[in-house]
Amino acid sequence: MPRLTDRVFADLAIWMSALGVAIGLAFPPFCLVLGLPADRVLSPAFFAATVSAGLVVAGFNFALARLVVGGRLRQLAARMQTVETTLARATATQDWSGCDLGHCELPVDSRDEVGASASAFNRLIETLARSRAIEAATRDFTEVVASHLELDPLAAASLEALLRHTGAAAGAILVVREEALVPLASYGLRDVGRMTDTDRLWRLLRVGRAERIAVPEGGGVIDSLLVDQVPGEILAAPVAFKGIPLGVIVLAAVASFAPDVDLLVEQFRTALGLALNNALAHDRLEHLAAIDPLTEAYNRRFGLARLREEFGRALRTRSPLGVLMLDLDHFKQVNDTYGHLVGDRVLRTVAGACRRVIREGDVLIRYGGEEFLILLPGASCADLAELGERVRRTVADASLTVGEQRIGVTISVGGASYPETDVDSAETLVARADGALYAAKNGGRDRVCLL
DSSP: OOOOSSOHHHHHHHHHHHHHHHHHHHHHHHHHHTTOOHHHHTSHHHHHHHHHHHHHHHHHHHHHHHHHHHHHHHHHHHHHHHHHHHHHHHHHHOOOTTOSHHHHOOOOOOSSHHHHHHHHHHHHHHHHHHHHHHHHHHHHHHHHHHTOOSHHHHHHHHHHHHHHHHOOSEEEEEEEETTEEEEEEEESBSOHHHHTTOHHHHHHHHHTOOEEEEOOTTOOOBOTTTOSSOOSEEEEEEEEETTEEEEEEEEEESSOOOTHHHHHHHHHHHHHHHHHHHHHHHHHHHHHHHBOTTTOSBOHHHHHHHHHHHHHHHHHHTOOEEEEEEEETTHHHHHHHHOHHHHHHHHHHHHHHHHHHSOTTOEEEEEETTEEEEEEETOOHHHHHHHHHHHHHHHHHOOEEETTEEEOOOEEEEEEEETTSOOSSHHHHHHHHHHHHHHHHHTTSSSEEEO
8 A cells, every 4th residue: 555654653643544444435335125214214414423433443543553553563673672782782782692692582472573573583583593503603612723823733723613513523624735635633443544535525525515425335334432323414615725635624423413503614614724725834944853864754943852852752751762873884085986976865865764664753953064863762672672773774775876986885873772771861862872882883883772
């Protein structure tokens, strides 16, 4: 109907009054149809009475409409005012406790336009609450990733936050390294290593888009120690920075993820991409700072710091810790005869031979000049004797060809192991190994000696 004023209820009063007048004017002629005397029903007094009655009925109907509909509209307006006030306060204080579904929702007790308006308002509040929850989760996640610069702590903290905010029962963060996916952190996954060869993850990295993955029948992805059933859904999301793929987030839910999780993970992976890029850059710088550029062994500063850490752990657990000190025999003669460039190649050859022999977890350190130190957690004196002899033989068998000249070198090796060697510091343990090295040199070189 056309608007007559700028107020809905004013329009309603006008239209109802007009309807009352129209009914009042139409009633006397209708009475003629019923057989009432014309001189009675067509009189001015009767017209006045019927018009007055029509206006009274119109007024009564208007009052009822104002009471029933107006009350609901005032309630809706009051709740909207509450939301407006809360939004204004929350913008300044970040306190969102004043308006949630419990405080602001309207009862939906009619199946008409009023009920539809209440339902729409309640959906608005739900959307506002979800948006607020996503905003809060995103801010929390951003704070978590911004507070870590080193790669492993960043991955562990990020995964914990991902599990907490998405409701996932298990998950992992993998990073791209040398054209391979390497797990950085995982929780609840039985075999993360198998995941690194999954073609689907590499495809996600190429397309740069998250995907929900149906779990194969009998999947067994989640460790049975954590949950009692195979997950219902897996969500995988690539992580990139400026279009460069850095890694993948993998999350598994017992049933299925909520619809909002996709948007949440989208926000998270953007923040994680920036943090992961910074952490990888930091990790590369730390690696460069820790590595001797000539031999690619750890340098002395980093190596001794690692030695002190391992010695402290050995003291606490009373577990063995062995060190081998190596020195090239007659290396000055090699430099004097062939030059320092050839001498550098000899050092690289010796370092490579050592890396082929030592165990995973052992640490090769260029101690200085032509001296190397090998840190061997868990190694007893018997282990040192066996490994030291293998290193000595491997270096002796290695050779370097310069032109038609074959250059071979030998090493002298000294070793000591805590607690078989009674020492109270990492420096003392190295000093004992150094003493054994000098004993090997004084005994004729090209041999292993232990103290």
